[in-house]
Structures are given as structure tokens and as C-alpha cells.
Amino acid sequence: DAKTTQPPSMDCAEGRAANLPCNHSTISGNEYVYWYRQIHSQGPQYIIHGLKNNETNEMASLIITEDRKSSTLILPHATLRDTAVYYCIVLSETSGSRLTFGEGTQLTVNP
Amino acid sequence: NAGVTQTPKFRVLKTGQSMTLLCAQDMNHEYMYWYRQDPGMGLRLIHYSVGEGTTAKGEVPDGYNVSRLKKQNFLLGLESAAPSQTSVYFCASRTFWANVLTFGAGSRLTVL
Numbered sequence: 001d002a003k004t005t006q007p008p009s010m011d012c013a014e015g016r017a018a019n020l021p022c023n024h025s026t027i028s029g030n031e032y033v034y035w036y037r038q039i040h041s042q043g044p045q046y047i048i049h050g051l052k053n054n055e056t057n058e059m060a061s062l063i064i065t066e067d068r069k070s071s072t073l074i075l076p077h078a079t080l081r082d083t084a085v086y087y088c089i090v091l092s093e094t095s096g097s098r099l100t101f102g103e104g105t106q107l108t109v110n111p
Numbered sequence: 112n113a114g115v116t117q118t119p120k121f122r123v124l125k126t127g128q129s130m131t132l133l134c135a136q137d138m139n140h141e142y143m144y145w146y147r148q149d150p151g152m153g154l155r156l157i158h159y160s161v162g163e164g165t166t167a168k169g170e171v172p173d174g175y176n177v178s179r180l181k182k183q184n185f186l187l188g189l190e191s192a193a194p195s196q197t198s199v200y201f202c203a204s205r206t207f208w209a210n211v212l213t214f215g216a217g218s219r220l221t222v223l
Contacts, residue, residue, distance in 0.1 A: 034210055043115075043201050043214030044154065087153070091210045099144065099210060100170060101154040 009106040018075040022088030025069040030092045037084040078109045117215035124192045132187040134202030141207040143185035147198040192222045
């Protein structure tokens, strides 16, 4: 599975968009980009995933570059409750049984 | 629909004692996982299972054993607890066809 690189921390003002980057330059053609987040002391929560097209759901949008070597998770109107560690993971659908997490990005939403 | 349930939620052990953490899921998921998370650190995979009767080692398997005798349950055992095993343990499950994990609320273990 491809390795990912994320900044260790980011800040965002409440009500503004939070844009969380992830680099995955070794991604292969059948690998998806997954995003999870972990609010303090809770179990991680799935947010969104995509292969090559941009994706949007009720929680966030995922923008994947055309060469698929990087992606950005967008929280359009960040709230204080979005303060969490955000994990970007790259996996293929068929070989993802051993699912590991990196260090993630600590997003702090400030009032 | 309870999702993933972990028991116990909290436990304090003395060095050398043994215990078992239970993870139960009611979503008929094939895959189940045990992770540990130390303060200020990310999740590390201990063991996982791709089906009833099968288990595999993750990143940090030493000092732990697991069993998956029933599809809905995944047990994590500590035979001789050590202070280094003080951590929060998370269980997760998913179907075989999607990498969307459902996590439990965590079990906080302290080894004195």
C-alpha cells in the first residue's frame, strides 16, 4: 500500500473552510484514498473515500489531483466540533486487509 | 443496531496479570481489527482477522494473542501484562469489499 505524508498540525478559523492536504506520490492505479478522523478519546470515524474523481458527502469533499499523487480533504464550514486528528490512508480494495494508520494531521478549529 | 461493542471500557491490572478484551460486532462483518493508541500517538495495528478461525499479526503483535472463534467476536488477550501495555485499545470491523472501518469506543487499560 502507498505511503502517505500529512502535515502534523493545522489551524482553521471557525466558519471557514479547512483544507487538509495529503501526499501519496507512490499511489498505484487500483488504490483508493480514504479519510478518517478521530475526535479526542473516541474511536476513529470514516469520512470519505475516492479513486480519481472528486467526491462529496454530507461531511466533506475530497479533491484528488489529476495525477493522483496528492489529495485534499475539505471541510467547507469548519466548526469547533471538527477539531480532531485526520488520517489519510491509501489502499486497494482487494489488499486492504492489513489496514494501518499513520500519524495524521491535528486540525484545531479556533473560535 | 449496536455496531462495535468493546468490553470492558476500563481496567486496571498489576504487572503479570492476564486479561481478555472482548470485541463484538453485529454487522456481519468479515474483517476485524485490534489497535492500540498511546498518548499523543497514532493507531498501531496489533492483530487482525479476515474471517472466523483466522488471525494475522499486525505492526505490534508481541505480548498479545487473539482468537476469532465466532464471526461476531474478536478477543484480545494479554497473558502477562506489562506497564508498556498501558494504552487505549480500539477494535474495528469492516466488510471484505470496502475499507470503511467501524470502530468501537475504546478500552482504556492501565498496567501498574
